[in-house]
Amino acid sequence: MLPAQKTERGSYRSNVIHRGSSKVTNSLFLRIQNRFPADLSSILIETPTGQTYSYGDADACSAQIAGLLTSLGAKKGDRVAVQVDKSPEALFLYLGCIRAGLVYLPLNTAYQAGELSYFMENASPVIFVCQPHREAEVKAIADAQGVAQVLTLGMEADGSLMADAASRPTAFEPVDCADDDLAAILYTSGTTGKPKGAMMTQMNLWSNASTLEKLWGFTSEDTLLHALPIFHTHGLFIACHCVMLSGSKMFFLPKFDRDQVMSLLPRSTVMMGVPTFYVRLLSGDDFTADVTSNMRLFISGSAPLLPETFTAFKERTGKALLERYGMTEMGMATSNPLEGERIVHTVGPALPDVDVRVCDEDGTVLGTDEIGVLEARGPNVFAGYWKMPEKTAEEFRQDGFFITGDIAKIDAKGYVHIVGRSKDLVISGGFNIYPKEVETLIDKMDGVVESAVIGVGHPDFGEAVVAVIVAEQKDALSEDAVITDIKSQLANFKVPKRVFFVDELPRNAMGKVQKNVLREEYKALFAN
């Protein structure tokens, strides 16, 4: 066996695979590892600065991390919470966790102290990996919540995680896992204001990954332009799994940067993005058929794609965006086809192993083109919400269908049309915001009687958060004061872009606030 080659960034450079023994058969990690290319020097990741990481590097580094985490006492089924910037090592940390049978719990870097405290209390992780500059803050919260270990990982592989992992062996026998063992918990905002931890099993992630890699025609010839965050299902599971299962390569951008994307498009073949990415690309005349000529596929999802964007994209590039639909709780559920008709304003038919139907509130299945709530069932659908059995029971039908909360219809061709959201979710720049969470904080402020938070159409973000407040006294509160207060407590994407003060909120006969009336009133707020 060859020793790993040392580099300045770590000790994990390796082109030797350390496969597990044959007795371990169905762990998610092993299934992914078995798809690594025979030539382990094949590139998995290239960064915008041209630094490359091979499949062998991913294998060796994930082994070292798995070894470190287990040496710190993490055992199969324990949670490892991760709030770090996107980097190759952050992906290897995910692989290290599933290699060791640990439950990976990614968190948006925008989350603030109060939110972190809730996640630590709710999920009781044994290890928390944070950005180096937030170590002291996170340690204080971890101490209060009884989280034993805090490690750090920076964008340049700086911090204690990689320093401590460097001395660990580059081999690690993958821990045996059953299909229904947990692989990850992803928090999704709750209508009650408290985020819910969606429990994803080994099979949930594997089934979705293997289906999509095939459906979207990934091969080792592909290069994915990866500009999504990796704390969300879209960028982490959908994008990275498609790449690793096909032995292809990805350009790993820390975030969406239009100039970087434009310069890498000619060397890429596939891009996955939220609609905002495509709106931003279309905003410059330099986004042309020429610059996209090497691209075989652009995929859009996580928020509704406006028909204007679909049409402008086709006119400009000659290519039809492929829109798909999914959510944290189930990964992907439907997709427009690779071959065949991609229909604007639809999210395509159900994936091969997924069943979808539209029902009324009582669960009666509705017919073609009838509008109701979309339900889905399949190996991709999550195992329930962590420590919330009642909430889980509420969202599943007796026959195993998950009630998505999205309002939809299914046409005669079997294509699903998403027509709205029953849960009042606001999606801004691809991130979900449940109004209740923001409203609860506003209502606690001195001088506030009540508030309503809505999403208003925004040319860049898709939707922007807007707060409408009834104050005890006119002019006692200012827009700036409210925004500053919320900013100190919540991730930036949840902070209202505008705040309005009104005498009273519009209500229906049942006393419910009519958010549709507010949305109508403020709909032109961000119009150009």
Ligand code: AMP
């Ligand atoms: P998340 O859990 O962050 O992935 O958000 C899931 C929600 O995003 C879904 O419940 C939908 O409301 C919305 N969503 C995802 N994809 C689409 C799409 N293609 N069109 C419309 N809404 C979408």
